[in-house]
Amino acid sequence: MAPRGPVGPVTPLPPRLQCLEQARRDPLYAAFVLAASMGLRRGEVLGLRWSDVDLEHRVLRVSKQVQRVGGVLYEDTTKSGRARPLPPPLICLAALRWHRMRQTDAARLRGVELSPSSHITTRTGRPIDPQNVNRSFFRITAAAGLRRIRLHDARHGCATLLTAAGVAPRVVMEILGHSRISITTDVYTHVTSDTQREAIGHMDRLLRRRLDRG
Template sequence: MIPRLGEIPLQRITARLLVDLYEDLLKTGSRTRGPLSAKSVRNIHGMIHQALGDAVRWGRLARSPADQATPPRRRPVEMKTWRAEELGTFLGHVREDRLSAAWLLLATTGMRRGELLGLRWEDVDLEAGRAAIRRTWIVVDGHAEASTPKTAKGRRTVPLAAETVAALKAHRVSQLEERVALGPGYQDSGLVFCREDGAPLHPDSLSQAFERRTAAAGLPRIRLHDVRHSYATVALRAGIPAKVVSEILGHANIGITLDTYSHVIPTMAEEAAATVAALILPSAASE
């Protein structure tokens, strides 16, 4: 931000100037990264707001122009999901894939992309059928780096289905074979899912691999993150309590789950009414 604001005296920075800056970042961005997302611009606004707030506290400004500058709102991304049958079709298509266990883990736990790539073998208890989410891989300026879950609920332990455990065991054997084949050149990162040489797998590479396999399977195009939404939708429609789904997904609170998947709730309510009626009416009719 120094090239944009660094040469402007504090007293000449106005709310209008900041809003124009935000709009320019949305349209053209930087030379290296291109247009920025609304989320990135909001982060920049946060840093500017803090800096100008400090200037007010230090007596350099009477008031902060950032207080009147409205950052761009985050545009909601349309959620697209697969039905249970489509998830099954995809998993059948990638059964022989090197990352078949990764696809299965995503589909059966709703795990985030970064959480999957942050998993280490020490986090996975194959005997108990559980995986502990302790770290995540994020993309910053195009580069992948390790981080920690954003909330306390993000640090969680998720249950693994028997089929997923079996797939992970087979994946571990294959990974050990790759390690032996490469010898000293293998990078022992301890990651469950990595490249053939053991190095961390870039999150964007996983997303691109998913796109290719989705197209090859002839399925409706969705984002990799939409597999998480698909899991949640299938689970809720199957009658899994929203509280349980929320805990598995690592949402900060159940309200996020209910808001995100509100489109599923009406159908669940109708099914609940029919189920309760079926339980009550036969007994009432027999009296």
């Protein structure tokens, strides 16, 4: 077989994909995928149990969050105070299936079956300290060569992508679980302004090119 010729420079992955690619090696990979692709809050990610997920029908029910207050972990309702069913994207389904297999194998090694009440994104099914998630995320972003960002910034990035894709503010509000539409419209206005500046920049370049040609 003849050797392949040069394929040209490799296009670098966008920062978001660089981070997720690096996170594949981390036991909390499913947690990071949920935060980046669905905009879930850190506490909401940690509050998910297998009983909240229907992989076959592609439904994820966000109803709880795990927080640390006064040095103690506790479970509470979501920030908006209401549950929201969401259809997870395919990247989430793949990550969750992979993670469930890992948890199932770990449970069997302990001589038990994986319980539907197990928390889905943790290593063992037991709730973990939110700060541990932060430390893992900081380590991953550093390994990916990215600036230090919080997991909450992934939520904001999801909101930005949804808005830039033209998703209606009311739908973005439901996905992210904002308590008020004004929170969502603030993001919408910010993204719209950036999009307008980019569009005007294109127009400026096009007109200048025509003027240069006479």
